[in-house]
Amino acid sequence: xxxxxxxxxxxxxxxxxxxxxxxxxxxxxxxxxxxxxxxxxxxxxxxxxxxxxxxxxxxxxxxxxxxxxxxxxxxxxxxxxxxxxxxxxxxxxxxxxxxxxxxxxxxxxxxxxxxxxxxxxxxxxxxxxxxxxxxxxxxxxxxxxxxxxxxxxxxxxxxxxxxxxxxxxxxxxxxxxxxxxxxxxxxxxxxxxxxxxxxxxxxxxxxxxxxxxxxxxxxxxxxxxxxxxxxxxxxxxxxxxxxxxxxxxxxxxxxxxxxxxxxxxxxxxxxxxxxxxxxxxxxxxxxxxxxxxxxxxxxxxxxxxxxxxxxxxxxxxxxxxxxxxxxxxxxxxxxxxxxxxxxxxxxxxxxxxxxxxxxxxxxxxxxxxxxxxxxxxxxxxxxxxxxxxxxxxxxxxxxxxxxxxxxxxxxxxxxxxxxxx
Numbered sequence: 001x002x003x004x005x006x007x008x009x010x011x012x013x014x015x016x017x018x019x020x021x022x023x024x025x026x027x028x029x030x031x032x033x034x035x036x037x038x039x040x041x042x043x044x045x046x047x048x049x050x051x052x053x054x055x056x057x058x059x060x061x062x063x064x065x066x067x068x069x070x071x072x073x074x075x076x077x078x079x080x081x082x083x084x085x086x087x088x089x090x091x092x093x094x095x096x097x098x099x100x101x102x103x104x105x106x107x108x109x110x111x112x113x114x115x116x117x118x119x120x121x122x123x124x125x126x127x128x129x130x131x132x133x134x135x136x137x138x139x140x141x142x143x144x145x146x147x148x149x150x151x152x153x154x155x156x157x158x159x160x161x162x163x164x165x166x167x168x169x170x171x172x173x174x175x176x177x178x179x180x181x182x183x184x185x186x187x188x189x190x191x192x193x194x195x196x197x198x199x200x201x202x203x204x205x206x207x208x209x210x211x212x213x214x215x216x217x218x219x220x221x222x223x224x225x226x227x228x229x230x231x232x233x234x235x236x237x238x239x240x241x242x243x244x245x246x247x248x249x250x251x252x253x254x255x256x257x258x259x260x261x262x263x264x265x266x267x268x269x270x271x272x273x274x275x276x277x278x279x280x281x282x283x284x285x286x287x288x289x290x291x292x293x294x295x296x297x298x299x300x301x302x303x304x305x306x307x308x309x310x311x312x313x314x315x316x317x318x319x320x321x322x323x324x325x326x327x328x329x330x331x332x333x334x335x336x337x338x339x340x341x342x343x344x345x346x347x348x349x350x351x352x353x354x355x356x357x358x359x360x361x362x363x364x365x366x367x368x369x370x371x372x373x374x375x376x377x378x379x380x381x382x383x384x385x386x387x388x389x390x391x392x393x394x395x396x397x398x399x400x401x402x403x404x405x406x407x408x409x410x411x412x413x414x415x416x417x418x419x420x421x
Contacts, residue, residue: 010075011045021063042055208345225250226252226292227294231292253289254391263350274373274374277342278309278369288395291394293399309353309356310323310358366391
């Protein structure tokens with residue numbers, strides 16, 4: 001399917017879903033925790049969302065069944081692939097030429113002497129050793145070659161004999177037999193009974209699934225990155241849907257602010273999972289990075305600021321505080337009330353949490369920890385920036401921030417940031 005056709009088919013399906021749901025872009029965006037402008041770009045085909053989670057929730061809100069959502073995910077996959085660069089395949093390396101086979105000499109040899117016979121297994125399981133080889137001549141080299149073959153066959157017989165001795169009825173086989181024998185000498189004065197056995201709940205997965213997206217821009221169009229290079233030859237900013245790929249290639253760090261969207265869904269429709277609390281764990285602090293700051297827009301703004309959790313990373317013990325949102329789409333605007341924990345999720349009732357973490361005075365590395373409980377079980381899930389890495393946010397206060405000039409096609413220096421984000 002051509003690139004434009006794949007994107008257009010996907011966006012057309014989104015427009016049909018929106019029409020079925022009967023909600024405006026503002027109303028539907030509030031339920032999805034995205035701005036109306038971002039949702040409009042998805043439905044118009046201007047941008048393909050990087051993750052399917054927000055589209056999956058949109059489909060559920062618009063009353064789709066499982067088959068429709070599966071088909072929608074296939075359309076999103078084709079559209080997403082069409083917007084991403086195709087990696088170039090590496091040319092196969094030439095195979096090495098085979099070495100010429102060395103043919104053994106066919107000269108008639110005398111019988112192998114007793115000293116050159118294969119080692120034999122004695123009654124105690126030891127090997128008989130052969131005397132030192134004679135000086136190399138044409139005849140002795142051929143004899144040594146033949147002796148090596150005989151010795152190899154003898155070694156195989158020894159190995160088989162040892163296996164037959166070790167593997168006999170009454171002894172364990174398989175993974176248990178690979179474990180080293182238990183020493184009869186005590187290594188600790190602590191009785192074994194003082195160590196409690198592990199319970200199945202400790203190794204069982206949590207009763208819900210989750211994904212975390214740290215490349216969320218304010219109102220879908222604004223963000224600041226720090227990159228360890230100057231603006232000369234620096235290309236234009238990426239579209240929001242390509243932010244993760246762009247930031248990974250540039251090794252960019254969030255400047256002043258990191259927005260994380262956490263999508264959660266229970267594994268069972270009948271068993272609810274209660275999300276009890278969200279904690280912040282700062283695992284590293286350093287001076288703010290002296291890198292160049294780039295703003296991805298000129299302060300585009302948006303109609304909806306959803307309710308979310310705010311984190312001040314500069315505090316000794318940062319907390320995730322639930323704060324109000326604001327909807328400016330109406331004539332006078334309205335406040336979106338904050339909702340604190342606990343939350344409840346099932347497989348048919350997912351939830352999304354938006355966390356905004358800010359710093360002015362440190363290069364901070366941090367995690368989120370989500371406490372949960374369900375049907376007598378409880379636990380904590382650590383949420384990071386993929387592959388077990390912490391999130392990273394560095395302050396930009398008082399530093400000039402570069403903004404892109406689309407007319408001149410270059411980055412220009414704006415005013416000092418004067419704030420953390």
